[in-house]
Amino acid sequence: MMQFRTKEEQVADFLREGIISGRYPRGTRLKQQEIATLLNTSITPVREALKLLAAEGYVLGDSYRGATVAPFDIEASSEVLSLRILLETQLVKGAAERVTGEDITELRILASEFASAFEAGDNEAARAANYRFHHRMFEVAAMPQTLHFVQILWARYPFDLINRLKGRVSRAAEEHDEMLAALIAGDSAAAMLATRQHIEAGFNELRQSVARDAVAAPAATDRTEK
Known part of the structure; x- marks a missing residue:
């Protein structure tokens, strides 16, 4: 049985999939409002999801000013x-x-x-x-x-x-x-x-x-x- 996920976890998983699949190529700037509109949610879970992804290494930058997909090392x-x-x-x-x-x-x-x-x-x-x-x-x-x-x-x-x-x-x-x-x-x-x-x-x-x-x-x- 799948575990319950918060909105920020759902947004984070959507973005992980997008980054890994190439939907969001390396170096792409992730715009919070565009993501929120796409997922029909508010800015808050998007901002929190970007913080999670920054901690994991998927994105770089400040979640308030904007984040970009991390380059490949x-x-x-x-x-x-x-x-x-x-x-x-x-x-x-x-x-x-x-x-x-x-x-x-x-x-x-x-x-x-x-x-x-x-x-x-x-x-x-x-x-x-x-x-x-x-x-x-x-x-x-x-x-x-x-x-x-x-x-x-x-x-x-x-x-x-x-x-x-x-x-x-x-x-x-x-x-x-x-x-x-x-x-x-x-x-x-x-x-x-x-x-x-x-x-x-x-x-x-x-x-x-x-x-x-x-x-x-x-x-x-x-x-x-x-």
Whole structure:
């Protein structure tokens, strides 16, 4: 069963999803009145949500004068990767031990939304559905402190860059199916392994892409100068 959330928590989760999905790109200024109007709420929960996100590292700046989406720090990614694996495998282990038929139905719907958005070519919607799938799966574990720390790590992780890689969303959908199958079977070891492989696959693909770009850049410069 999902826990009750305050308005500021609901706004914060909406913005987390928006930042991770790329709806609010890095460096974007978040305007309180626009967000309040979009969500049909007052300024107060938006302001408080931005304070939460600033504490977690999703945004920078003063919540009264304005906040901007925090830039990506590639130097911190390897450390964040290790911490994500450590904490998220524990969350999925807890989820495998507590998951109900109702939870499975909800996760299947979220996984289907992710795949459908990809097939429709709506990558932003796919990234948003990806966030909802992982967040809901980890909620099942009933380990709110661990989930809180994971959300802080997500603020520092390049989901938007990873999910733009060619074919990555399709591969991620297949990886979600493996995680979900392990949960349905109640196999915590398989669920932990599938989660670890899922996290590592995305990061390794990004690292390979960055390496290719680094090699290509000097070559392009040489051709321009000749």
